[in-house]
Amino acid sequence: MPLSCLKRIPRKLLRVRSLTDLRSRAVMDLKVLVSSLNDFASLSLAESWDNVGLLVEPSPPHVVNTLFLTNDLTEEVMEEALQKRADLILSYHPPIFKPLKRITWQTWKERLVIRALENRVSIYSPHTAYDAAPHGVNTWLAKGLGACTTVPLHSSAASNHPTKGCYRIEFSSCSAEAVLSRLRETPGISLVTTVPVRVDGEEQTRVSLNCSQHALLQVMTLLSQDSCLYEKTEIISLQKPPLGDTGMGRLCTLKEPVAVSALIERVKSHLRLPHVRLALGVGKTLESEVQAIALCAGSGMSVLQGTEADLYLTGEMSHHDVLDAVAKGVTVILCEHSNSERGFLLELQQLLATHLENKVRIIVSERDRDPLRVA
Template identity: 60%
Template sequence: MLGSRWIRHLLPSPSSHLRSPVRHLMDLRSVVSHLKALAPLALAESWDNVGLLVEPSPPHQVQKLLLTNDLTEEVLEEAVGMGANMVLSYHPPIFKALKRLTSGHWKERLVVKALENRLAVYSPHTACDALSNGVNDWLGRALGPCVSVPIRACTSLSHPGGYEHILTFDCDAPATVLPRLQSLRDARVRTYPLMNKDRFHLSCSRDALLQALAILSEKPGLRDSMEIVALQKPPLLDTGMGRLCTLSEPVSISAAVERVKRHLGLAHLRLALGSGKTLESSVNVMAVCAGSGSSILSGVPADLYLTGEMSHHEVLDAVAEGHSVILCEHSNSERGYLQELRGQIAERLEGKVEVVVSKKDHDPLLVV
């Protein structure tokens, strides 16, 4: 007969089941909240379609998040195969309005298959274009250390307190108008005593301003002291579209080409030399814009433009103005940034969600 000491050794430990790996989960809405905090959607261009694009029926838990530059059917199958619960697609797979969801078009099939497999789909796109330390800052580091500033700076996301105007006026008998001004929605009144009268500051929205002017017009003599100031949104430092990069040390155009190749992991690029320039011409200032950058880069004073794509005539314009142009194809100018974005997201989610970068995502254009 075995002694009790030996029996205890043979029996499984009561807590042995706790030693298996712990599954970390995060609610979809919490993940989306973190993504918005990382890259505020208010930074995105007005024409863009950003944010949560496909939402499975709640509650939806996220354990694995797949990052991709483009959500193709191949990438979607990859996401399903690895058991992902969410896909972050840099480019929004839903851009133009979908009038039906059928198997007849590949983008419609994406939405259907995503919902069938309970895959949420999110896109930050131009919010990350504008973001400080976003895709354009990453692209701007292609030539080495530099000082970069946005080509087109973003403005603050909202006016202080939501007010758009300040109306000031002087009045010695405010009792007839003050209560009516204080009752206005989206308005705040402050009073500053002067020698023989009071000065009033009305911070307000545009609609409240029009109502206040109607009220004040009933009292003669106020117009002479009225002043209206429109509040301008101040620029957000380091945030905006494109980057103008002043290099710490100038490089030749030929050296710039090789550095861009290494930075993007590409064997080939397209180069247009600016008028009067050679491969040995110096690059001191570079303007970059990930994706399709002509609308941002046009007319910017730089030795070199680096972007994904420009039309033939846009390249001709740039060359005629003395700017050399490097084109690397649209998604090649963005895809390498996904590794940095993966680290930023993983840190913000505190390791509660596994974040991986797609192996199937690739530029559709090949050099043959």
């Protein structure tokens, strides 16, 4: 075979390989990807104190080929993300929580921001939005318990409910039109309805309106000009309807009760842990059976508190909270904070691959780990 033919073969193979690589390197614009992440789990589900969403954004345009998942974004994990050419880091815990007053090389969190921007890497955090989501962290944690039914301990409210007002005000008046003419001039009033009614043999109009919290005082000031009208006015606080499968924590009822010892083994297997911490409830043993389990990933006592259950499962609790639970006969299993969350990342990788239609490469950190060890 002529030497010229041999030289052409690598070029052809290289061309085919390059075309294949180009097809496999699907990318998404950062804004489009962030919008898709928000659709996957609405940030409105997050707690009001949390700091969720896009936290670090390089100058646009910015495209994402590799999405990197981690539970905690430490400097070691950041180095891994850069080595793996991540364009977007999804850090379950927000690396920026308290406001930063300066961006210098002095603290590790400031250095994270500097390195992200210098390397054009964006950072997104879902945190408690993933806690509350029906396909989120707490649902995943419950899967390790065995066959059970689960409901949120604290249901989330519908974020897209059409009600605009915070309060509903209802009253009846024979001069409703005069009252309404004044109320319509008040900002923050909506959904005004009027229905003719008979009150004490007198033809009147029943008025129902919604108003914002800010407008409530102004509305009541106007109505108080007629003492009879004011005394008959009803104020109803409006609440958004709860979402049945969405919210913080989970109450899991096993189909068949199991011994504490068996449940411990299930939890360790699910979380891939060699050990957990255990506090037996007063009067309980390792052979005591449990059926109702209240769980919350992370530091869950604020969610678990007051819940009637045989056992609490969470990452960490204070010493005195453990004592209180034990005194009530509730057994406690602690797994360390991030150990109760990190395993969800492997499931999240698959969920996001489907949700994003495999348009980006999704990888899970290999260096992310709980900082606590048994020495």
